[in-house]
Amino acid sequence: MLKKEGKMGLFDFVGNIGKKIFNREDEASKAVTEHIAEDNPGVENVNVTVENGVAKLEGSAKSASALEKAILMAGNIAGITSVKADGVNILNGEVLAGDDEFYVIQKGDTLWAIAEKHYGNGIKYKAIVEANKEVIKDENKIFPGQKIRLPKSL
Known part of the structure; x- marks a missing residue:
C-alpha cells in the first residue's frame, strides 16, 4: 500500500x-x-x-x-x-488523496478485475487507465508492486 x-x-x-x-x-x-x-x-x-x-x-x-x-x-x-x-x-489548495485511493497491483491482477472489485463493473478499467496514463503506458503491461490511483467515483 x-x-x-x-x-x-x-x-x-x-x-x-x-x-x-x-x-x-x-x-x-x-x-x-x-x-x-x-x-x-x-x-x-x-x-x-x-x-x-x-x-x-x-x-x-x-x-x-x-x-x-x-x-x-x-x-x-x-x-x-x-x-x-x-x-x-x-496551487489550488487541494490535499493529497488518502491511502484508500491508491492500489498496489498484485500477482494475477488485471485492470478489468480491479475495476470489477472496486466499482462493480469491469468495463470501468478504462477510467483507471485514463487516471494513470502517465504510469500505465500499456494497459496490458501492469506488474506486481506497481502503484496506481483509483478514481474516487465513476
Missing part, C-alpha cells in the same frame, strides 16, 4: 521493481526529473533530487491529482524506495 506520513510527507514504494531509467544514483536526479517532465501531469518547475533511493520532488502542482501522478511516476521507477513531496506546493 502507498503509505503517507504527515501532510504531504513520505510515500513508500518497492525499490526493486518498475522501469529502470538510471544505473547509478548520481544519474538518478536528472533521469527522474526528465522522466516526470516528459509526461508532465501538471507540476510546474518540477525538480527531483535522489539520495539513498529517496526521490524528493519540488515544484508547483496545479492540483493534488497532478502531484499524486508525479509521485507515482517517480515511485514506480526501479531504485526509488520513497518519494518525499513536501517540497511541492499545490
